[in-house]
Amino acid sequence: MENAKKAARKRKIRKFIESFKTNKMGMIGAIILGIFIFLAIFGPIIYPYDPMQFGTAKDVMAPPGPGRILGSDDMGRDVLGGLISGTRISLAVGILATIISMVVGTIIGVASGYYGGRTDAILMRFTDMFLVIPWLPLMLVLAAILGSSIWNIILVIGLTSWAGTARVVRAQALSIKERQFVERAKSIGADDRHIMVKHILPNVFPLVFANTILVSAVAILSETTLSFLGMGDPTHPSWGMMLHFAFESGAASVGAFWFLLPPGLCVVAVVLAFTFLGYAFDEILNPKLERR
């Protein structure tokens, strides 16, 4: 019997993969993201790099050439090495911040939608507050107060980006709680926690999942922004940090494009990949957009 359960799950996954394969946007996103994830995991093994090892005077802002494919930066460090080790930091910060944002957003959204009434009003005004406060100044202030460690950056990004998710989840929870199976669960004596966890959560999950991917893009962009503005953790150089140093050292004015462009392009590529994936998942998982 356990096998039947597994088979049902397998069927579902196979169906999902099949419709994903036909989605061009999704496939491009998946491939780009796949490359970066590979780099994040295995990059430092394939291409060892130590951010604390500075070059000599002749290495400073040296253009690309043999031995250094992407040239070197203002401290004579290899740009390609920095880029690869930055991948890990940027992705990790983005994903962890997204998880925080999703957990907070989902809990607030489900509670707000399910309980309704006064709870809903209070939680949603709180959410509105986070929606209308300009997020960049808020993040800057929080990062400045908490100090620039990598965990603080994750926390700050996570705690400022959940409001949209909470809204979307609440809307869905509102519609699901009126369905008959929820009423029935009440009639058998189930408590609120059971109904929220077992009935509402599974039904808002596809939405949360599609949203997760879109929020990841924003989180990575936020991290880059914070680091670029000098709020990053200097012991964990990310792409944003590289851009920060490139800007500070005047890489643009001396024409050191090899220092400025690669981290910028990487950020664009990853954000684009997440966005593509997000739209693809939405198209597949959202029954209203399903193509038949």
Place this chain on the structure above:
Amino acid sequence: MEKYILEVNGLKKYFPMSKGFSFKKEKQYIKAVDGVDFYVKEGETLGLVGESGCGKSTTGKCIVRLHEPTYGEIIFKGENVIDYDKNKLRGYRKQMQFIFQDPFSSLNPRKTVANAIGEVLYVHNMKNKKERIERVEELLNLVGLQKRHMYRYPHEFSGGQRQRIVIARALSVDPEFLICDEPVSALDVSIQAQIINLLEKLQGNLRLSYLFISHDLRVVRHISSRIAVMYLGQIVETAESNELFDHPLHPYTKALINAIPTTDTVRDRKKILLEGDVPSPANPPKGCRFHTRCPHVMEICKNEVPEYKDIGGGHYLACHLA
């Protein structure tokens, strides 16, 4: 005196109307259920019939306290359910299961059959995981489904099969009373018969009592030992099933029975056609609620509410004609 498993006295449910701002001092109410009395004997089926919007389902939901009644008593096995606190209510809801009308929306689309049926056991902390699975198998057999259906999702089943799952789910905690809220009206006629027969079989085997809510008189006649006819939030007539069909006394009951389609083309029936629509439950007519549509309306009907009383042999009636 026979034992009543469920007794409902003077049940009222008013829903407040709140459309926009109103400067009227008096709050308006939809009087969905307005003073309903009935009882169900142990092991019998009471059919509750009436047209849509007359308060049948609301009555059912009040009994399991999905709606809090505005007024009235619900006495289940000698105890007034209205006074129950949270804990006692849980125990009560174990003995009183509710079967909803639509088997398509009363099953969570993201839960397997095993999860759906086992849920009630889980909620009431009964049995461990392995025992629950065994119980689910047993229940599936009981309602005529197979073990291999256990890990499928609701969308893989037909309406009739889904209703079987819903019934299995209701039976999982060995309830004593089932409220069936139009359990077959969403199904094909041939499937209706199967489900009705299943419900009858289960009643015999498991000593269940039913409150069977429906608008389909033929179905109700088939399954019920007694029938209560509801009109605009009130019960107008209650009698033994055959008695009600052979000697309907209330003009509304007569009209309902007359409206059942038959295959009998030879007999020349005099048709009773009711004029007009059901009045709004927000503003029910004075006097007898049926007087606006009654073919035998008298002066007294417009002013005085007829008393709902026993006219002999367990036949209850609320009409000035009798």
